[in-house]
Amino acid sequence: xxxxxxxxxxxxxFVLTTKSGDVVNGCITNTCMQVANSPTRVAIAVINTNxxxxxxxxxxxxxxxxxxxTCMFPTIQHFGFQSGRxxxxxENLQAPTDVxxxxxxGWQTCAVISCKVVSKEDLxxxxxxxxxxxxxxxxxDKAPLTYADYQSKVKPKPQAKQEDKKIVGWxxxxxxxxxxxxxxxxxxxxxxCGHPAEDFEPIYEK
Amino acid sequence: xxxxxxxxxxxxxFVLTTKSGDVVNGCITNTCMQVANSPTRVAIAVINTNxxxxxxxxxxxxxxxxxxxTCMFPTIQHFGFQSGRxxxxxENLQAPTDVxxxxxxGWQTCAVISCKVVSKEDLxxxxxxxxxxxxxxxxxDKAPLTYADYQSKVKPKPQAKQEDKKIVGWxxxxxxxxxxxxxxxxxxxxxxCGHPAEDFEPIYEK
Numbered sequence: 267x268x269x270x271x272x273x274x275x276x277x278x279x280f281v282l283t284t285k286s287g288d289v290v291n292g293c294i295t296n297t298c299m300q301v302a303n304s305p306t307r308v309a310i311a312v313i314n315t316n317x318x319x320x321x322x323x324x325x326x327x328x329x330x331x332x333x334x335x336t337c338m339f340p341t342i343q344h345f346g347f348q349s350g351r352x353x354x355x356x357e358n359l360q361a362p363t364d365v366x367x368x369x370x371x372g373w374q375t376c377a378v379i380s381c382k383v384v385s386k387e388d389l390x391x392x393x394x395x396x397x398x399x400x401x402x403x404x405x406x407d408k409a410p411l412t413y414a415d416y417q418s419k420v421k422p423k424p425q426a427k428q429e430d431k432k433i434v435g436w437x438x439x440x441x442x443x444x445x446x447x448x449x450x451x452x453x454x455x456x457x458x459c460g461h462p463a464e465d466f467e468p469i470y471e472k
Numbered sequence: 473x474x475x476x477x478x479x480x481x482x483x484x485x486f487v488l489t490t491k492s493g494d495v496v497n498g499c500i501t502n503t504c505m506q507v508a509n510s511p512t513r514v515a516i517a518v519i520n521t522n523x524x525x526x527x528x529x530x531x532x533x534x535x536x537x538x539x540x541x542t543c544m545f546p547t548i549q550h551f552g553f554q555s556g557r558x559x560x561x562x563e564n565l566q567a568p569t570d571v572x573x574x575x576x577x578g579w580q581t582c583a584v585i586s587c588k589v590v591s592k593e594d595l596x597x598x599x600x601x602x603x604x605x606x607x608x609x610x611x612x613d614k615a616p617l618t619y620a621d622y623q624s625k626v627k628p629k630p631q632a633k634q635e636d637k638k639i640v641g642w643x644x645x646x647x648x649x650x651x652x653x654x655x656x657x658x659x660x661x662x663x664x665c666g667h668p669a670e671d672f673e674p675i676y677e678k
Contacts, residue, residue, distance in 0.1 A: 267607050278482035302597045311506075349579035379478065422630075
C-alpha cells in the first residue's frame with residue numbers, strides 16, 4: 267500500500283470552534299464534508315487527543331469557519347500549533363459568535379457553518395461526528411483555501427537538505443510538532459496529530 | 473440559513489466502483505475523506521437511490537478512483553449521467569482491477585484506493601460508509617481534480633439566459649438530470665441526486 271495515494275484526496279482548511287460551559291476553544295482541521303440533505307448534515311473527523319474534540323463531546327455543538335485564499339500562516343499557527351489546555355486562544359480576539367454562542371473566525375474566512383452533533387463514532391485516532399447544520403452564513407466572496415494550497419502557498423517551506431549539518435530534531439509535516447533528538451524511532455507517532463514517523467522531516471543544526 | 477455557504481466546502485471528484493457477484497458498476501461522487509489512521513480509514517457518502525449504493529451494501533467493498541486535472545467531461549458523463557440499472561458501464565471498457573477484483577479507472581486518474589466497509593449509517597438522502605483502506609496506489613503525478621475546478625473548467629457552461637425564448641425544461645446543476653416542462657414545482661427534488669428545485673437551471677427552446 268502506497269499511503270501517498272491518500273494525499274490526493276482534496277480537502278479544505280477550517281477553524282473548528284466550540285463552547286462548553288464557559289470554556290471556548292478552536293483547532294485547525296481539514297476534514298469536513300456534506301453527507302446528507304433534508305436535513306442538511308455534515309461529517310467532521312477530529313483527532314481524539316485534541317482538546318476541541320473533548321469539548322465537542324461535552325457541548326454537542328460546533329462552528330466551522332471555512333478559511334479562504336487570503337488566509338495567512340499566523341492564523342493557522344494560532345489555532346493549530348498550541349493547545350487550548352495551555353492557553354485561551356480567544357483571550358485577545360474580537361470574535362463574532364454564532365446562533366449557539368460559539369465564537370467563529372471573522373477574518374480570512376469565506377463562510378461559517380453552525381452545527382449540532384447527531385451521532386459520533388470513535389475510530390481510534392479520531393472521532394467522526396455527524397452533525398445537522400443549524401445555520402450557515404457567507405462571509406466573503408473569496409475562494410476557499412484548499413489543503414493543497416495551504417501546503418504549497420501558506421505553510422512556510424521546510425529547510426533545504428543540508429548534507430554537512432547534523433540533524434537535531436524532526437518536525438511533523440502534518441501539524442509541525444517537533445521531536446527533539448537526532449534519531450526518530452521508526453515506530454514513533456506524533457503525539458499531537460497521530461501521524462507516523464514517515465510524515466516527519468529532519469531539522470538541521472543552525 | 474444561506475445554503476450557498478456549504479458550497480465553500482472543498483471536495484475532490486471520484487469514480488466510485490464496486491462489484492457484487494458478477495455485477496460491476498460505478499458512479500461519480502465528490503465525498504471522500506480520510507477519517508482515521510492506524511488503521512487507515514476513509515468515509516464516503518453515497519446517494520441512497522444510486523445503484524452503486526445498493527451494490528456496496530451487498531459487496532462491502534469498493535474502489536475509489538481519484539480523478540486528476542486531465543479529466544474530460546465524457547468520463548463524468550459516462551459514469552455520472554446514466555444508471556447502471558439501465559446499462560453496463562464497463563461493457564466496452566478495458567479497466568484494470570484492484571485487490572478485490574473491482575474495476576477502477578486507469579485514465580485521467582492520479583490514484584486509486586481499495587476499501588472494505590466497516591460500518592454504515594443511513595442519513596436519509598445518503599448512506600455514510602466508513603471503510604478500512606486495504607490498498608492504495610499512485611497512478612500518475614498529475615494534481616487531483618477539485619470539485620471547484622470540475623464546476624468551472626470541466627463541466628459544460630449553461631446556456632445564457634434567453635429573454636425571448638420559452639422555458640421547455642429544467643436541468644439539475646448537480647447531476648444534469650432533466651425535468652421536462654416549463655414550470656418546475658417548488659417542492660421538486662431531483663430523483664437522481666436528491667437536490668432541491670433551487671439547484672435546477674432553465675433549459676430554453678432552440
